[in-house]
Amino acid sequence: MPLRELLGDEVLDLLLERSRDGAGGLRLTGQGSMLGELVKAVLERALEAELSAHLGYGKHDPAGHGSGNSRNGKIGKTVQTGVGPVRLAVPRDREGSFEPVLVPKRAGRVSGGLDDMIISLYAHGMSVRDIQHHLRQIYDTELSHEAISNITDAVLSEARAWQSRPLEAVYPVVFLDAIVVKVRDNNTVQAKPAYLAVGIDTDGEKHVLGIWLAKTPLDAATAGEGARFWASVMTDLKNHGVRDILIACTDGLAGFEDAVHQAFPHTTVQTCVVHLIRNALRPVARKDAAAVAAELRTIYTAANAEAAFDALAAFADGQWGRKYPQAVRVFESAWDRFTPFFAFTGPVRKLLYTTNGIESLNYQLRKVTKARGHFPGDDAVIKLLWLAIINIEDKRARERALRKEKTGKRADQPARLIEGQRTMGWREALNELDLAYPGRIR
DSSP: OOHHHHSOHHHHHHHHHHTBOTTSOBOOSSTTOHHHHHHHHHHHHHHHHHHHHHHTSOTTOGGGTTSSOOEEEEEEEEEEETTEEEEEEEEEETTSOOOOSSSOTTOOBOTTHHHHHHHHHHHTTOOHHHHHHHHHHHHOOOOOHHHHHHHHHTTHHHHHHHHTSOOOSEEEEEEEEEEEEEEEETTEEEEEEEEEEEEEOTTSBEEEEEEEEOOOOTTOSSOOOSHHHHHHHHHHHHHTTOOEEEEEEESOOTTHHHHHHHHSTTOEEEEOHHHHHHHHHTTSOHHHHHHHHHHHHHHHTSSSHHHHHHHHHHHHHSHHHHHOHHHHHHHHHTHHHHGGGGGSOHHHHHHHHOOHHHHHHHHHHHHHHTTOSOBSSHHHHHHHHHHHHHHHHHHHHHHHHHHHHHHSSOOOOSOOSSTTOBOTTHHHHHHHHHHHSTTSOO
């Protein structure tokens, strides 16, 4: 039954009258507000019910006479809730053995709405200080820095469980990309890359496999990202059940190729073409960028590696190659890792070339992290990135559900950003990968 039907006009009129402020407006949240009064009434009623269950008889019930324990008045207590501070009259028993569940002893807040709100604000990139200010300004709620940190730390165990969950045995393609965050490490704040791995499983669905930050050795000033770091990442993947990766697509990471081949000897390492183009265009003046990009296109869209080499030579001898020799060197230095995708036809090439999914994810994550000055440690980074990923996907799921509710038809937009997103043209790509890597997929 709707709440409106449960609350009569007389009750609602009284609530309206009691919730007026000095200017005649309504106080919906905060001390003495309409919602605060409702929360107070519900909580106090629930506490009375808890005490009745504890004693074994209801209020004013004759069955309580001579039971050995009885009600013993009430004690005032202010708790923080999702609608602001609420002053409660908490019932007591004579023996002092009553332990409320809904509003535990020594608890300064009611979990649920307030905790969910704080975690949501944190997932949107607000710092603990910003959350404190928001709660104080909007809800007249005071929570300490430690209390808010403890609330957000409660999800850290979930993030760690997600990091250690079992993975698929085989991933035909894995993409690795990073966003840069500022983290306090070894008593200094430094910029560190947080690497995300996105894998495409044999069903063509994309999944974030994990988040890793390089550790800073005690005798070093910056985080190490060499072979040792990548070896630990590969070991982590193996420990979670991955036994084979067909193609690993990265941005020419130092030490990555050796670490991959040590853990997965038969994996093909492919330089991300999008990153390669971006690096080649970095020294190019803005007015020349469109023309240079058009010339570079002849290289990565060539029919095969030999034709691509000829296109690079033509570019190097041409107007733009002579003007921007750095762009030529970008392709030359990455040539052996750039050319593997020429062994495939369109469906697989498009799969390896198009990194829009992880690029879009990282764009959304950068919006969340850029508002933070720095993170107190690596766990805080992983916690926020995991929360942000969950929040992004949940938001899109809610929008799809709302669209379906309005139209009555299946809603595929907005599409999943990463988790569970189906790879376009996967059937053709899978057949070709199965022929190129016999016996390793199925």
